[in-house]
Amino acid sequence: MSFPKTNLTDRLQFLVEEIEAKAREVGLDFFPTIFELIDYDQLAEIAAYGGFPTRYPHWRFGMEYDQLSKTYTYGVSIIYEMVINNDPCYAYLLRANSEVMQKTVMAHVYAHCDFFKNNFWFSPTNRKMLDQMANHATRIRAIMDDVGEDIVENFIDDVLSIENLIDPYLPFQPKKSEAIKDQDSFRQEIQIAKLPAKKYMDSYINPKEVEDQQRAAMEAKLQERSPFPLEPERDVLLFMMAHAPLTEWQRQIVGMLRDEAYYFQPQGQTKILNEGWATFWHSKIMTEVYPLEDSEIVDYCDHQSSILFSSPTNLNPYKIGVELLRDIERRWDKGQFGKDYLDCDDPREREDWRQGSGQTRGREKIFEVRKIHNDITFLDAFLTEDFCHEHKLFLYDFNPHRNEYVLSSRNFNEIKQRLLDQLTNFGQPIISVCDANYLNRGELLLKHESTKMELKKETAERVMQNVYKMWNRPVHIETVFQKTKIRMSFDGQSHQQKKLS
Amino acid sequence: MAMRMEKDLNRFHKIIRGKIKDNLREFIAKGDFSAKEGGKIVKVPLPRIEIPKFQYGSNDGQGGGGVGQGEGDVGQAVQPGDPADGGDPAASDKEGDHGLDVDVELEELAKILGETLELPRLENRGKKNIHAKSYKFSGIQNQGPESLRNFRKTFKQALKRSISEGIYNEEDPIIIPIKDDKRYRSHTLMETPMAQAVIIYMMDVSGSMGDAQKEIVRLTSFWLDTWIKSQYKGVERKFIIHDAVARDVDEKTFFHTRESGGTLISSAYKLAMKMIEEDYNPQEWNIYLFHFSDGDNWSGNDTTDCIEMLKNKMLPSCNLFGYGQVESRYGSGQFLRDLEKAFPKMPEEFVTAQIKSKDQILDCLGTFLGGKRKKAS
Numbered sequence: 001m002s003f004p005k006t007n008l009t010d011r012l013q014f015l016v017e018e019i020e021a022k023a024r025e026v027g028l029d030f031f032p033t034i035f036e037l038i039d040y041d042q043l044a045e046i047a048a049y050g051g052f053p054t055r056y057p058h059w060r061f062g063m064e065y066d067q068l069s070k071t072y073t074y075g076v077s078i079i080y081e082m083v084i085n086n087d088p089c090y091a092y093l094l095r096a097n098s099e100v101m102q103k104t105v106m107a108h109v110y111a112h113c114d115f116f117k118n119n120f121w122f123s124p125t126n127r128k129m130l131d132q133m134a135n136h137a138t139r140i141r142a143i144m145d146d147v148g149e150d151i152v153e154n155f156i157d158d159v160l161s162i163e164n165l166i167d168p169y170l171p172f173q174p175k176k177s178e179a180i181k182d183q184d185s186f187r188q189e190i191q192i193a194k195l196p197a198k199k200y201m202d203s204y205i206n207p208k209e210v211e212d213q214q215r216a217a218m219e220a221k222l223q224e225r226s227p228f229p230l231e232p233e234r235d236v237l238l239f240m241m242a243h244a245p246l247t248e249w250q251r252q253i254v255g256m257l258r259d260e261a262y263y264f265q266p267q268g269q270t271k272i273l274n275e276g277w278a279t280f281w282h283s284k285i286m287t288e289v290y291p292l293e294d295s296e297i298v299d300y301c302d303h304q305s306s307i308l309f310s311s312p313t314n315l316n317p318y319k320i321g322v323e324l325l326r327d328i329e330r331r332w333d334k335g336q337f338g339k340d341y342l343d344c345d346d347p348r349e350r351e352d353w354r355q356g357s358g359q360t361r362g363r364e365k366i367f368e369v370r371k372i373h374n375d376i377t378f379l380d381a382f383l384t385e386d387f388c389h390e391h392k393l394f395l396y397d398f399n400p401h402r403n404e405y406v407l408s409s410r411n412f413n414e415i416k417q418r419l420l421d422q423l424t425n426f427g428q429p430i431i432s433v434c435d436a437n438y439l440n441r442g443e444l445l446l447k448h449e450s451t452k453m454e455l456k457k458e459t460a461e462r463v464m465q466n467v468y469k470m471w472n473r474p475v476h477i478e479t480v481f482q483k484t485k486i487r488m489s490f491d492g493q494s495h496q497q498k499k500l501s
Numbered sequence: 502m503a504m505r506m507e508k509d510l511n512r513f514h515k516i517i518r519g520k521i522k523d524n525l526r527e528f529i530a531k532g533d534f535s536a537k538e539g540g541k542i543v544k545v546p547l548p549r550i551e552i553p554k555f556q557y558g559s560n561d562g563q564g565g566g567g568v569g570q571g572e573g574d575v576g577q578a579v580q581p582g583d584p585a586d587g588g589d590p591a592a593s594d595k596e597g598d599h600g601l602d603v604d605v606e607l608e609e610l611a612k613i614l615g616e617t618l619e620l621p622r623l624e625n626r627g628k629k630n631i632h633a634k635s636y637k638f639s640g641i642q643n644q645g646p647e648s649l650r651n652f653r654k655t656f657k658q659a660l661k662r663s664i665s666e667g668i669y670n671e672e673d674p675i676i677i678p679i680k681d682d683k684r685y686r687s688h689t690l691m692e693t694p695m696a697q698a699v700i701i702y703m704m705d706v707s708g709s710m711g712d713a714q715k716e717i718v719r720l721t722s723f724w725l726d727t728w729i730k731s732q733y734k735g736v737e738r739k740f741i742i743h744d745a746v747a748r749d750v751d752e753k754t755f756f757h758t759r760e761s762g763g764t765l766i767s768s769a770y771k772l773a774m775k776m777i778e779e780d781y782n783p784q785e786w787n788i789y790l791f792h793f794s795d796g797d798n799w800s801g802n803d804t805t806d807c808i809e810m811l812k813n814k815m816l817p818s819c820n821l822f823g824y825g826q827v828e829s830r831y832g833s834g835q836f837l838r839d840l841e842k843a844f845p846k847m848p849e850e851f852v853t854a855q856i857k858s859k860d861q862i863l864d865c866l867g868t869f870l871g872g873k874r875k876k877a878s
Contacts, residue, residue, distance in 0.1 A: 045506045054505065062513030063550065065506055067601060153512075160552045319570075396579045397566035405580065407573045408566065419568050429555050448555070453565065456558025463553050482560070 007037050012093065015103055022290045023110035027367060028281065030113035031087040031127070035106070039095050043082060044068040046092060050264070051084040052133045056140040056256075057149075058156060083109045085116040085267070087127040100296040104282050107290075111281035114370075115274050121266040121374050124171035129263050136256045143249045152253070158466040159254055163261045164428050165236035168269065171262060232432035232447060237261065239433045244470045269426045272375045276321015280366075283322070320391075324378070327387050328369060329362035350386060376423050383419070385412040424451050431477070444471045448479035455479055464490040516550065517603050522613045529866075530859035532720040534605075543610070547601045611731035614724060618867040623698075623732040623820070625787060633693050638686040645685025654684035698733040698787040698820075700726065701776060703769040705794035707744040708761040709831035717827050718793045719756050721862050725823075728870055729789060739776060743769035745799070749776070766798050766836065767806040774814055783818040790815065790822045791869070795829040796836035804836060808843045816850050823869040824853045 008016065016035055023030070038046075048064035049055045083091040091109040093102055116122050126132055144152045170176055233239050237258040241251055267274070283304075286292055292300055331337055335355025344350050369378065387393075388410075395409040395418055409415070424430075430449040438445040444467065448455060460477070467475045474491040478500065481488075485500040521528055534545040559565055569579060614620065641654055659678035663669035669676075704710070704718055730736045740755035741747050744762035747769040773790060781788060798804050815822055826837045840853055847853075854865040 048506070057505070057509055057512070059509060059512040059516050060552065061506065062509035062511070063601070065510055066513060066603065070602070157552055161554055164554055164556075316570075392571055394569055394571075394573065395566060396569050402578070404578050405566075407569070407575055407577045407579050409575060415568055418566070422567070427557070429557060431555055453557040454560065456556055457560050459551075459553040459558070460555055463555050466553070 006034055008035060008093075009037070011099075012037065012102060015099070016106060019103060019106045019285065019290060020110060022285055023107065023114075023281070026281070026285070026289060027363075028110055028114040030110055030117050031089050033083075033089040033091060033110065033113050035091050035093050035109075037093050037095055041069060043092055043094060047082055051082055051090075052130060054134045054137045056137045056156070057144070058153065060160075081105050081108055081112075083112050084130065085122060085125060085127070085263075086130045089113040089116070090130070100292060100300050103290070103292070104286055104300065107282035107285040108278045111278040112274065114281075115270070115277050118371050119266070119270060119274070119374075120372050121269055125263055125266060126259070132259070132263075136260065139256065140253065143253065147249060152249075155250055155253060156257070158469050159237075159257050161463045161466045162236055162240075163257055165234070165431050166238075166258065166261050166265065167234040168265065168425065170235055171265075228436050229433060232434050234430070234432045236431065236433055236446070239436070240470055243436055245472050246470065250470075266374075268428075269374045269376075272321040273370065273373055273378045274321075276323075276325050277370050279319075279322040280325045323391060324382055324387065325366050325369070327384075328382055329366050331362070332365040333360045333362035335361075347386060347389075375426065376420065379416070379419055379423065383416050388412045388415055421452055429453075429455055434478070438476060441473065443474040443476065446475070446477040448477055450480040454481060457481060460488065461490070461495050464488065464495070468492055514603075517545075517547065517605070518609060518613065520547065520550070521545070521605070521610075522617060525613060525617050526860060526863045529720065529724060529862050532716070532723070532859070541608075542604050542606055545603050545605050547603055549601050607727050608731055610724075611727045614728055614866065615731075618863070618871060620728065620867075620870045623729065623787070623870075625733075635691050635693065636688045637691045638688050640687035640689060642685050642687040643683070645687065649686040651684045651686050655682055658682040658684055697735050697737075697785065698729055698789060699737045699739065699781050700729055700789045700791065701739045701741065701773050702755065703741040703743065703747075703773060703790070703792040704755065705744070705764055705766070705769075705792075706742045706758050706760045707764045707797075708759070709764075709795050709797055709829045710759075710827070711829060714795065714827045714829050715756060717856055717859060717862065718825075720859065721793070721825060721856065721865060722791070724862070724866050725789075725791060725869065728866070733787065741769050741772050741776075743772075747772040763799050764794070764797055765803055766792070766794060767803050767810065770807055770810045770815065774810065777818060788819040788821075790819050791825065792823070793825045793827060794836060795831070796826045796834040796838075797831065798836050798839075801839075804839045808840070811851070812843075816848060819850060821869070822851050824851075825865055825869070826853070826855050828855070828857045 006013075012035070020033070045065055046053060048061050048068055055061060081091070083089055089109070089112075091105075091113075093105060097105070116125075140152065140156075167176075229239070237254055240246070241254045241258070246254065286300060334353060335341075336350065336353045338355075341350065341353055341355075344353070369382075373381070389412070393410070393415050394407050395411075395415055396405050397408045398404075399406040430451075432447055432449070433444065434447040435445040436442070446467075460479075464475050464477065468490050474489060476487055476489045478485070478487050480486070481497075487498045487500055489496045489498070534543045536543050573579065638649070641651065655678050656676055659676045659682040660669070662679075662682060663676055702722055704715075706715075726736075726738065738752070740750050740752055742750055742755055742758055742760075743765070744760040745765045745768065746762070749772060750758070769792065777783065777788060798807075811822065824837070824840060826834060828834070837853060837855065844851060852869050854868040856862060856865045
């Protein structure tokens with residue numbers, strides 16, 4: 001496979017080819033991957049841009065870069081690896097890293113690329129996003145030239161505050177986007193039908209009484225109308241594009257930012273599994289498949305221990321993912337699955353369980369896992385009581401009497417429930433457009449489907465202000481605050497809150 | 502750094518600057534920044550500028566619970582870390598109350614202060630200016646030490662000679678300079694006028710001036726420094742502490758000493774005058790004097806002496822004398838009243854301010870640094 005010339009040293013190029021061959025040997029399947037050798041400064045820049053060399057102009061990238069560029073101390077950097085979901089995959093190697101690190105990064109990257117290519121949740125993503133990002137940047141710059149940098153930047157700020165309000169299932173229902181746009185036809189009915197007339201003839205052809213009658217009829221219709229949208233709409237960005245009073249350039253920008261949000265969405269949904277997968281493979285390759293030299297082992301372990309470090313309350317996604325995958329491989333090799341196994345009550349019996357002697361289905365199973373699962377289904381399916389026990393998981397809560405955090409339980413069901421709760425909708429609140437003609441005044445009503453966790457009030461109010469700017473009419477949201485159902489409203493001037501029964 | 506990031510980075514800095522400017526009073530009162538090595542930049546902790554989102558969070562200031570890993574019994578205390586879920590490392594919107602540590606140049610802070618308070622530029626009082634001497638090597642001479650040889654000019658000369666002698670061959674253009682071709686750099690002496698300023702800080706460190714008062718002085722002096730440094734190329738600073746006796750000290754001592762004697766303000770003024778007479782000729786230096794005290798002088802006589810010195814010696818020789826009275830439990834504040842009585846119509850060089858709390862530092866700065874300065878005579 002020939003790639004465009006990169007700036008790798010001969011030695012690194014050799015290692016890339018070696019490790020790539022090993023990666024394919026163990027069954028990893030990925031788009032062509034290009035490594036570039038860069039300095040920390042450049043890496044900080046690319047990381048600030050989310051992995052892409054070009055993004056639209058915005059201060060938040062400046063902010064990320066400002067922070068990231070200061071964190072590098074020789075040999076220890078916050079950014080471990082950077083690889084993007086694209087065909088071809090681009091990945092970066094830090095010039096100052098040791099050879100051990102470079103090899104580890106390469107193996108880790110190939111596993112990520114395999115994940116991007118094969119995991120179901122990534123299947124609808126745009127594999128030419130590198131070009132797409134550049135297109136967005138160009139178009140947004142052109143709009144800025146036309147309309148003014150500050151105006152566009154402020155609008156982008158507004159849109160970004162709702163960039164997490166997208167539908168996680170939409171990519172798998174292509175027809176739905178069309179259906180949302182169709183609802184527009186209802187809105188057009190609201191315009192009063194008028195016969196074309198010359199101005200001086202207007203009052204004869206469209207006499208006021210007739211218009212008044214039509215208006216009354218329309219209002220009656222609105223009273224009994226079905227709600228708009230017909231069903232609560234989770235893709236709020238698309239809804240705004242279709243129905244908010246935006247100018248053409250604003251609509252375009254919402255469209256581009258929405259594309260980018262959907263592109264990044266699967267990464268948020270599969271963080272644990274993806275990192276676990278990559279760690280699993282770099283570990284296997286470094287220790288078994290393309291083993292490190294004896295002299296390199298110490299460096300490697302030292303590095304691993306810092307990456308895989310778990311603080312008592314910081315469940316490290318790198319760690320739990322890989323440990324679960326290893327657990328799955330081990331169980332499937334031994335046949336520790338299936339109804340009989342799961343029904344077995346005796347932990348010792350479970351430990352000694354052997355079935356289907358001689359078959360090693362573990363490897364096959366984890367490849368299947370990486371193909372179909374996201375973080376929620378992964379934990380739900382494979383987090384077992386034995387695992388919790390072996391890895392010493394626990395629940396902690398804030399104890400107001402002692403004014404500190406306290407270990408509260410080691411109960412498996414409670415732990416699993418808490419993990420799944422926290423992962424509900426991958427950590428994002430579930431918010432939909434409920435009514436776009438609320439109170440028959442064209443006001444916007446959103447609904448937050450409440451779970452055990454509540455919205456942060458201060459940021460919610462600021463988002464409402466931004467949505468108001470786009471919708472141009474009052475905006476409301478139903479949610480739960482301090483365990484009470486309320487409706488928060490913003491009318492352009494002030495925030496209100498009303499208790500709901 | 503690529504051009505694109507430079508633009509985004511500048512945009513970010515502009516926003517930071519805006520935030521500091523909008524909240525300048527609070528920013529000064531908080532005084533929450535530290536100087537970095539080299540002294541031209543300060544590190545400022547700021548709350549993270551976030552794009553607000555609908556997100557989960559606690560509204561009562563406490564975090565929710567979570568899942569952890571490791572040893573421990575039920576009931577044991579644990580240290581919460583960062584939430585490990587949610588968000589996307591690539592999408593660059595991180596949650597949490599992590600603050601930002603931003604580097605801001607002192608020049609920038611001075612500008613913000615100047616704009617907010619509408620400060621006039623400090624004028625060099627037409628001093629017989631001190632000149633910084635330097636050499637500029639822009640001339641040519643035919644002789645000189647080899648270390649000053651000018652390569653280009655030498656070869657140019659050799660080329661001229663070759664052509665005029667007819668030995669220059671276009672096909673094979675080799676030039677060999679001879680001794681007479683050699684050219685050397687020559688120097689001229691340049692004198693650049695330098696505006697010089699000296700700030701003399703005086704502080705009452707008697708028992709009644711506690712840490713809180715010293716903190717106010719520290720913050721105020723930081724901003725006075727920053728502003729004055731932005732107006733002059735060379736600024737020296739001297740520090741005098743006094744109770745009943747005055748001492749010339751370094752900056753560290755200035756802010757960390759606590760004496761316990763009575764207070765004789767005249768001791769400080771006398772020492773300041775001595776410094777000026779010995780080292781800082783008012784003809785050459787722009788002199789800024791600042792005195793901070795809680796106003797509890799030993800006696801009315803001493804106060805009279807001080808007023809004498811101010812009228813006859815200090816005010817005529819300095820650009821500005823600022824007296825800042827901080828409030829303390831023990832201080833009487835009498836000194837300020839006495840000064841106001843003695844100078845019913847305050848001359849331009851003399852300003853007083855009362856700084857009751859950190860919030861008022863901004864106003865004190867405005868008073869000290871605003872207004873008209875005497876022009877050069």
